[in-house]
Amino acid sequence: MPEMMDKRDRASLFRLRLAEAMGRAGLSQAALARAVGVDRSTVSALLAQGKRLPNAQLAADCALALGVSCDWLLGLSARPEPTANLLAASLTMTEAPRALIDETIFAWHREAAGYKIRHVPATLPDMLKTRAMVEWEYAPQLGRSPDQALRAFEERLAWMRGARSDYEIALPLHELDNLASGTGYYRGLPAEVRLDQIDRMADLCDQLYPTLRLCLFDARRVFSAPVTVFGPNLAVVYLGRHYIAFRDAPRVEAVSGHFDWLVREAEIGARDAARHLRALKFQL
Numbered sequence: 001m002p003e004m005m006d007k008r009d010r011a012s013l014f015r016l017r018l019a020e021a022m023g024r025a026g027l028s029q030a031a032l033a034r035a036v037g038v039d040r041s042t043v044s045a046l047l048a049q050g051k052r053l054p055n056a057q058l059a060a061d062c063a064l065a066l067g068v069s070c071d072w073l074l075g076l077s078a079r080p081e082p083t084a085n086l087l088a089a090s091l092t093m094t095e096a097p098r099a100l101i102d103e104t105i106f107a108w109h110r111e112a113a114g115y116k117i118r119h120v121p122a123t124l125p126d127m128l129k130t131r132a133m134v135e136w137e138y139a140p141q142l143g144r145s146p147d148q149a150l151r152a153f154e155e156r157l158a159w160m161r162g163a164r165s166d167y168e169i170a171l172p173l174h175e176l177d178n179l180a181s182g183t184g185y186y187r188g189l190p191a192e193v194r195l196d197q198i199d200r201m202a203d204l205c206d207q208l209y210p211t212l213r214l215c216l217f218d219a220r221r222v223f224s225a226p227v228t229v230f231g232p233n234l235a236v237v238y239l240g241r242h243y244i245a246f247r248d249a250p251r252v253e254a255v256s257g258h259f260d261w262l263v264r265e266a267e268i269g270a271r272d273a274a275r276h277l278r279a280l281k282f283q284l
Contacts, residue, residue: 005075011053013075018046021066021073035065092245096238097141104243106156108230113163115231118259120170122226122238123185125214127157127167128201132193167212168270170262172219180280195281202277205270213270215263222265229256 005013022032029047033040036058046054046062053074054062063070071077094104109117119125123137131150178184179194186194205214217224226238235255237244246252263269268276 007053010075014053014059014073015047015049017068017073017075018062018066021062021068025066027066032062032065036061092247094243094245096241096243108228108234108236108245109156109160109163109165112230112234113165116166116168117231118168118170118227118229118256120224120227120259120262122240124175124179124197124201125169125171126153127160128169128204128214130193130197130200133189133197136189136193161208166210167208168259168263169212169214170224170259170266171214171216172224173216173267174219176216176277176280198277198280202274205274205277209270209274214273215266215270216268216273216276217262217266222262224258224262227255227259229259 022028027035029043030040033043036043038058042058045052046058053059059073060070063073069077096102096104124133126134129137131154134150134153174184176198179186179189179197182189182191182194201214204212227236228238229235229252233247233252235246235252237246237255246255
């Protein structure tokens, strides 16, 4: 809640911000007066020393003409952008191609380099997949040059592993059970590919811990849609055809809190993930 402000202080802040906004917009007193539909003397009075504050209509008209928030002019907000602009910047919806790591995802990883990245994948985490697993899963999207696409994919994964980011991944137990048994999503995936994939994940969990932390939760008790939190400033929800990206602090914190809840409620923590994966090999 904004701090209560003395009328003189608010009037002084209004004058400073009005002059700042006029300077940014390149508007003179006369030009602002014409845009708002008042006499030039009215604008001069708003900029003069004193206790005077505009009425609500005049403040709103000035804000609209200058492309700023009325709340900002009056000292009720620290951001000059209008609310609609802030919402547009804090919430975006972009197309999510069914393909290997695309430009959008890779840009988000680069933006978050050095920060912790929290991830609930739609299937298995891409960065832990074997080449054979990637070929099987993404075959329809690889196009005419699968080797080139896979090399680019592997180069990006290598960059991610060297980006000084910690990765915390939460995965439902049934995803691994289906992988081990070749059921559900993994029906038709050859047993040798499934075995290699399990070994790969177990080895990476051992080798990269604690930089990589994989926990496993029971989806009958707790549930999550595919989400990723890229550091402190970006949270992304995956819908299938689109990503919804949030950049406003309350929503990023909410998604981060959701992920922390998954970790707290996990049946198998990061220290035991590799052991659990190797035990799954006996189901093959």
